[in-house]
Amino acid sequence: MSHIPRKRFGQNFLQDQGVIQGIIAAIDPRPGDVLVEIGPGLAALTEPLMLRAGRLHVVEIDRDIVSHLSARFSPDQLVIHNADALKFDFAALAGEINPGGAIRLAGNLPYNISTPLLFHLAGFGAAIADMHFMLQKEVVDRMVAEPGTADYGRLSVMLQVRFNMDKVLDVPPTAFYPPPKVDSSVVRMMPWPTPPWPVGDLDALEKLVTTAFGQRRKTIRNNLKGIADDAQLAAAGIEPGWRPENVNVGQYVALANLLAAC
Structure with a gap:
């Protein structure tokens, strides 16, 4: 052809x-x-x-x-x-x-x-x-x-x-x-046959992750200002001074699930 x-x-x-x-x-x-x-x-x-x-x-x-x-x-x-x-x-x-x-x-x-x-x-x-x-x-x-x-x-x-x-x-x-x-x-x-990081709300996770990576050079604290405070970040195992690329998948899921429960 x-x-x-x-x-x-x-x-x-x-x-x-x-x-x-x-x-x-x-x-x-x-x-x-x-x-x-x-x-x-x-x-x-x-x-x-x-x-x-x-x-x-x-x-x-x-x-x-x-x-x-x-x-x-x-x-x-x-x-x-x-x-x-x-x-x-x-x-x-x-x-x-x-x-x-x-x-x-x-x-x-x-x-x-x-x-x-x-x-x-x-x-x-x-x-x-x-x-x-x-x-x-x-x-x-x-x-x-x-x-x-x-x-x-x-x-x-x-x-x-x-x-x-x-x-x-x-x-x-x-x-x-x-x-x-x-x-x-x-x-x-x-x-995944059994998801290693069960997500409560995928749409909420995607919005969180999109916001977190909105400005890669800023800290996760700054990018998520007004969405998650330092205590909530810490509860998900996240250091507020980290850049977004330092937060692993499980930590993003933990934070999204925690915020959804608030």
Whole structure:
């Protein structure tokens, strides 16, 4: 298929066979797995995923690519959902194709919508067994960052509270057509079977964390002035003079839960 990559869809097509095999090995699809690929593009991952699992669902916004995939693969092998992943209900799909179970997600995510898409997917909880995504390397570094590092921030806290995550491999720009201007990485995301930091109100936690990281150079005391006093910070195990990146996920959760109870 001759397809001109569309900038508005953030299309960069994976073509390096070594990288493709590395990603497939990380996902390790098994026969009967209920797999959903986001953004199949020209089927670099689609075909090996489908061959390993036996059947595959894909979510694709580009109608030209949908037409190509429909002509290339049988509907018994490939089920195509022509939709915007940012608006797609993955929980409803899970209920339809694996009642009472969960789905596995994979894909080379469009870098221009990666952060909002990650937050959208994070809302589906028990409907997802695991996720393997190609993303901009700096985004993955922020996702898996440890407290006390420059990469640690809102994205780190709000995803780590929901998922156990690790970076699987780094991917150079030369693995794609056209080559992006950034390096890429593959991340594995697995919902916690039992959350290590139970959250009373996720929306309240997100507002707290967003405010805390609003000005990274200021102390947590200053950033949360009028929201939490020194005694409340101390009760959550937080030193008021710390910078926001020094507060770990459990401490943010403890503070959010404490403030919600006041």
